[in-house]
Every structure is written in structure tokens, then in C-alpha cells.
Amino acid sequence: MALTRVRVYGFVQGVGFRYFVRQQATALGVSGVARNLPDGTVEILLEGKEEAVKMVIDACRLGPPSASVSKIVVERLKDGGGFTGFRIE
Numbered sequence: 001m002a003l004t005r006v007r008v009y010g011f012v013q014g015v016g017f018r019y020f021v022r023q024q025a026t027a028l029g030v031s032g033v034a035r036n037l038p039d040g041t042v043e044i045l046l047e048g049k050e051e052a053v054k055m056v057i058d059a060c061r062l063g064p065p066s067a068s069v070s071k072i073v074v075e076r077l078k079d080g081g082g083f084t085g086f087r088i089e
Contacts, residue, residue: 003077004053006044007037008060010070017042018088020064021056028052031083047083 008017018034021044025032030048037043044060046053063069 002047002050003080004046004057005075005077006046006057006060007073007075008042008044008063008069009040009072010063011068012042012063013040015066016064017067020067021060022086022088024059025056025086028055030056031086032081033083033087033089035089045081045083047080 013036018036021034021042024030025046025048028048030046030052032044032046032048034042034044044056046056048056057072057074060072061069
């Protein structure tokens with residue numbers, strides 16, 4: 001499976017954004033990881049069926065109610081990450 005990297009900008013740390021993504025991804029059978037980066041963004045790696053990954057990305061555009069997403073950047077990577085389940089770092 002292809003791996004997709006999503007970088008989320010805005011007010012996205014300290015508002016439950018990673019847990020929101022995990023909930024969305026798990027419900028759709030998407031594996032991966034979400035982590036806070038030092039610059040205030042959230043990085044998400046997603047692996048799963050293309051339509052399910054797209055749905056998680058669409059959810060990231062909104063985020064949880066307490067978040068404010070200003071922009072997301074999506075990058076398709078060549079190789080899968082071999083994830084099992086979805087974890088938060």
C-alpha cells in the first residue's frame with residue numbers, strides 16, 4: 001500500500017487533533033501515526049485503501065471543534081510504512 005504524509009497547519013496542538021485523527025483512521029481501517037512537530041504542526045502518516053485515506057484527509061481539513069486548521073499539505077510517498085493499527089507519538 002502507498003503511504004501518504006499529511007502536514008496540518010494552524011491551531012492544531014493541544015486540542016486533541018492527533019486523537020481525533022486516530023479515531024477517524026481507526027473507524028476507516030487506516031493505519032499510521034500522528035505526531036506533533038516542534039514548529040507547531042501535526043504530521044500524519046497514513047496507510048490504507050485509497051478512498052479511506054482520502055476520507056481521513058478530508059476529516060483533517062476540519063479537525064476537532066477546538067482546532068483551527070489553516071492549511072494542509074498532502075504528499076504521496078512511494079513505499080508503505082508497514083504500520084499495524086494507528087498510534088500517537
